[in-house]
Amino acid sequence: MIDPRRALLVAELTAGGRSASRYAVPHAHAFARPWSRLVAGLVLRLARVPLLDQFAIREEVFYDLLVRRLATEPHGLLVDIGSGFSTLGYRWAQARPDCQVFELDLPEVSERKRQRVEALGRPANWRTHGLDLERQPLSSVLAGARARVLVAQGVFPYFSEAEIAERLGRWRRECLLEDGLVLFDLLDAGFPGSTTANRRQGLFKSRFDSPAAAVALLHRAGFSQAEVLPLNALGAAHGWPNPGPNGLFVCVGECSGSTPMGEVGV
Numbered sequence: 247m248i249d250p251r252r253a254l255l256v257a258e259l260t261a262g263g264r265s266a267s268r269y270a271v272p273h274a275h276a277f278a279r280p281w282s283r284l285v286a287g288l289v290l291r292l293a294r295v296p297l298l299d300q301f302a303i304r305e306e307v308f309y310d311l312l313v314r315r316l317a318t319e320p321h322g323l324l325v326d327i328g329s330g331f332s333t334l335g336y337r338w339a340q341a342r343p344d345c346q347v348f349e350l351d352l353p354e355v356s357e358r359k360r361q362r363v364e365a366l367g368r369p370a371n372w373r374t375h376g377l378d379l380e381r382q383p384l385s386s387v388l389a390g391a392r393a394r395v396l397v398a399q400g401v402f403p404y405f406s407e408a409e410i411a412e413r414l415g416r417w418r419r420e421c422l423l424e425d426g427l428v429l430f431d432l433l434d435a436g437f438p439g440s441t442t443a444n445r446r447q448g449l450f451k452s453r454f455d456s457p458a459a460a461v462a463l464l465h466r467a468g469f470s471q472a473e474v475l476p477l478n479a480l481g482a483a484h485g486w487p488n489p490g491p492n493g494l495f496v497c498v499g500e501c502s503g504s505t506p507m508g509e510v511g512v
């Protein structure tokens with residue numbers, strides 16, 4: 247079981263890294279703490295882990311995918327699982343008052359996120375709730391509602407491949423609309439930072455050798471359409487070149503429809 251204090255620290259440092267990055271996204275500073283910005287910036291630079299910019303690029307790539315995929319669709323529920331101090335849900339709730347945003351994380355993290363959003367001015371269509379993914383099914387907090395999009399940003403590296411496949415399959419059957427999308431990232435096994443973090447702390451439970459391995463995972467979970475691209479390639483297509491090795495694969499699964507990332511042109 248994940249230690250809630252450690253989870254909180256990782257969530258803070260992810261937000262801090264996003265805020266310290268040269269590609270800082272809108273509201274990144276508001277969701278990070280000054281200490282997390284300083285610590286994440288220093289640690290990641292000193293450790294020469296080229297992940298700092300990838301937190302910010304990942305958030306922009308995810309946000310851009312939402313905009314591209316859902317621009318012409320009214321309504322719809324977006325559920326951000328393990329949302330931490332990401333800006334994604336808040337920005338989406340502000341940009342799309344016709345949609346509902348539901349953010350979930352461990353209770354300690356969820357409560358702090360609520361306080362930060364309240365301080366900024368909570369959008370009426372935004373809410374958060376505590377959920378421990380290891381102990382509770384996602385359906386237990388959705389009360390029968392089905393999402394148009396499920397997002398899990400920076401969450402699956404803490405779960406094994408079998409655990410990810412099991413959750414993706416269950417979410418697809420119980421929590422997504424028939425034409426719903428799931429959007430998440432997985433750790434690239436070739437990324438040197440992941441080896442370092444594992445050696446020191448045993449932090450990550452899954453890493454993937456190739457996009458094909460991630461596509462196979464989505465198919466195993468019952469998604470008929472699966473697209474997986476390296477984060478660096480998606481970032482570069484948006485004009486955010488990252489000089490480091492690729493750290494993450496961005497994955498989109500859906501049960502019907504066109505190729506999710508086709509429009510990005512990479």
Ligand SMILES: C[S@@+](CC[C@H](N)C(=O)[O-])C[C@H]1O[C@@H](n2cnc3c(N)ncnc32)[C@H](O)[C@@H]1O
Nearest residue numbers: 253257260328329330332352378379380399400
């Ligand atoms: C690397 S952080 C990413 C946070 C956020 N999505 C972002 O991109 O800034 C991982 C998040 O997963 C959450 N998490 C880890 N294990 C969890 C669990 N068992 N249940 C719910 N959330 C969990 C952590 O609390 C943390 O917020």
